[in-house]
Amino acid sequence: MTAIAVVNAVVCVAICARLLMFRREGARHRPWACWLAYALILASAWAGxxxxxxxxxxxxxxxxxxxxxCVAVFRSRGNVCDVLRRPQPYR
Incomplete structure (x- = not known):
């Protein structure tokens, strides 16, 4: 097993764990985002x-x-919609 595979496994497990710990806290429910998060959880868990x-x-x-x-998921606190959202320009 190479070092790249080990680091990739850790990164994938981190992605999976962060997506699993997402809390909506008043955010709107979007079914497509739930399915996308579910697919990302399964894919990252499988890769890990x-x-x-x-x-x-x-x-x-x-x-x-x-x-x-992984950085995008952690910056968005596990919110898949925020990962995909285009950033607003600074004013």
Whole structure:
């Protein structure tokens, strides 16, 4: 198992955990966002599991993509809609 696979597994588990711990707290319910979050949870959990058992074949590019997704998920506090929302310009 390579170091890239281990780091990728940790990043994927972090994405999965943060999405699982999202709390709406008054935010609007959007069914498409729930399904997207569900798909991201399953995909990141599966990638993390494959990394733990040593079956993952991930390169540096895949790791960078997952790192950017992890940062975006944590900055939005797990809100998938905020990850996809276009940032507003500063005034």
């Amino acid at each position: 599991f494959e990394g733990v058992v040593g079956r993952a074949q991930v390169g540096p590019a895949g790791l960078v993509i997952n790192l950017f997704l």
